[in-house]
Amino acid sequence: MKMKKYIAATMPEAMKAIRKELGDEAVILSSKVVYSKGFLGMFKKKSIEVLAGMDSIELPNKAPNLPTVQLDPDSNQTSEIKKELEDIKNMVKSIQRPQLEQQYSEELHTLIHHLKQQELAEELITRVSDELFVHGKKTIDEQLDFTKNYLNNLLSDLSFGGISYERKFINVLGPTGVGKTTTIAKMAARAVLEKKKKVGFITTDTYRIAAIEQLKTYAGLLQAPIEIVYSQKDFQQAVHQFEKLDLVFIDTAGRNYKEVKFVEDLQKLIDFKDNTETFLVLSSTSKERDMEVIIEQFTEFPIEKLIFTKIDETNSIGSMINLMVKYNKGLAYYTDGQEVPEDIVEASQDGIVELLLKGIHNERSS
Ligand SMILES: Nc1nc2c(ncn2[C@@H]2O[C@H](COP(=O)(O)OP(=O)(O)OP(=O)(O)O)[C@@H](O)[C@H]2O)c(=O)[nH]1
Ligand SMILES: [Mg+2]
Numbered sequence: 018m019k020m021k022k023y024i025a026a027t028m029p030e031a032m033k034a035i036r037k038e039l040g041d042e043a044v045i046l047s048s049k050v051v052y053s054k055g056f057l058g059m060f061k062k063k064s065i066e067v068l069a070g071m072d073s074i075e076l077p078n079k080a081p082n083l084p085t086v087q088l089d090p091d092s093n094q095t096s097e098i099k100k101e102l103e104d105i106k107n108m109v110k111s112i113q114r115p116q117l118e119q120q121y122s123e124e125l126h127t128l129i130h131h132l133k134q135q136e137l138a139e140e141l142i143t144r145v146s147d148e149l150f151v152h153g154k155k156t157i158d159e160q161l162d163f164t165k166n167y168l169n170n171l172l173s174d175l176s177f178g179g180i181s182y183e184r185k186f187i188n189v190l191g192p193t194g195v196g197k198t199t200t201i202a203k204m205a206a207r208a209v210l211e212k213k214k215k216v217g218f219i220t221t222d223t224y225r226i227a228a229i230e231q232l233k234t235y236a237g238l239l240q241a242p243i244e245i246v247y248s249q250k251d252f253q254q255a256v257h258q259f260e261k262l263d264l265v266f267i268d269t270a271g272r273n274y275k276e277v278k279f280v281e282d283l284q285k286l287i288d289f290k291d292n293t294e295t296f297l298v299l300s301s302t303s304k305e306r307d308m309e310v311i312i313e314q315f316t317e318f319p320i321e322k323l324i325f326t327k328i329d330e331t332n333s334i335g336s337m338i339n340l341m342v343k344y345n346k347g348l349a350y351y352t353d354g355q356e357v358p359e360d361i362v363e364a365s366q367d368g369i370v371e372l373l374l375k376g377i378h379n380e381r382s383s
Contacts, residue, residue: 019071020068039071044224046068050063148167165371177347187293190320194300198222198232220246223247249286293319305339312344334369
């Protein structure tokens with residue numbers, strides 16, 4: 018990594034210099050306030066010292082020695098090996114088990130096949146299929162009606178629907194690259210265009226200049242103010258500055274979810290639980306097991322509902338339902354494309370069930 022120290026009067030000035038020299042992908046490694054000596058301890062001048070870095074790829078000029086495998090129980094490598102072993106075990110189990118369809122009479126095969134394709138949890142498919150069998154639902158239309166009812170019941174304790182507009186701050190968390198900033202832009206655009214709300218943005222993603230620019234662009238389009246927050250003091254100032262606004266969206270840096278400390282620090286930075294609605298954004302293209310780990314990592318935070326993105330990039334939405342049921346979390350929105358503000362759907366219980374069962378008639382005729 019190429020590293021360089023910058024000293025400037027203010028953080029924005031330092032960022033400007035860094036961007037000019039290192040480009041948009043520069044990473045801020047550390048920053049601190051420094052004071053010049055001054056005269057007899059007086060007239061000290063405050064400036065900001067920022068250490069910035071830029072990843073550069075270093076190619077080894079000879080083949081590296083292969084490391085001997087040592088399993089340290091706390092290392093990431095070990096947990097990844099364990100996880101892979103678990104996956105292999107599950108795969109072997111699923112090969113040994115008779116196909117789920119084979120356990121039921123033929124008239125149920127189309128529906129079971131569809132639910133499997135959608136990657137609904139096998140346990141849920143079995144529960145639905147048992148009920149269909151017991152209630153003697155023979156035709157696909159009967160089965161669909163029954164399944165819709167069954168799933169609606171299953172989801173009836175979870176809450177669905179977007180921003181409540183009852184709390185001022187909308188806090189959006191989630192791992193890297195899932196679409197947090199884009200989704201904020203979509204939600205904010207709706208709040209402005211449809212609900213005529215006065216909105217503002219706060220970003221705590223001060224690590225990447227490109228990320229700030231991305232949110233600034235959306236804020237600019239909506240003619241909404243944006244504050245970049247480096248400390249709790251900045252945050253309080255932003256809250257004060259946004260006193261007159263109806264709704265404030267808080268964009269956070271997508272960090273590796275394993276860095277739970279990062280999220281904890283963030284919670285310390287944003288301390289206003291009472292007036293905040295917090296959403297956890299997940300990409301529906303991720304592996305279900307990985308999403309489970311993420312949700313578990315975030316359990317100590319007041320996650321109101323989930324948001325699933327990129328459903329246009331997946332053919333199976335069963336995982337979404339599996340996770341909602343398993344973790345007892347409702348759904349605020351799902352997003353189905355890159356276009357802002359169009360590609361976002363406010364979630365409803367019926368809607369998600371319909372989505373799961375969509376296309377089954379085509380499968381039957383094919
Ligand atoms: N196909 C598709 N792409 C999406 C959707 N939502 C977001 N994206 C794309 O996903 C990419 C990442 O989106 P961002 O909004 O920058 O994601 P982020 O979570 O803010 O990322 P970081 O801030 O880097 O953690 C962009 O190219 C978006 O256009 C969606 O619903 N469907
Ligand atoms: Mg972002």
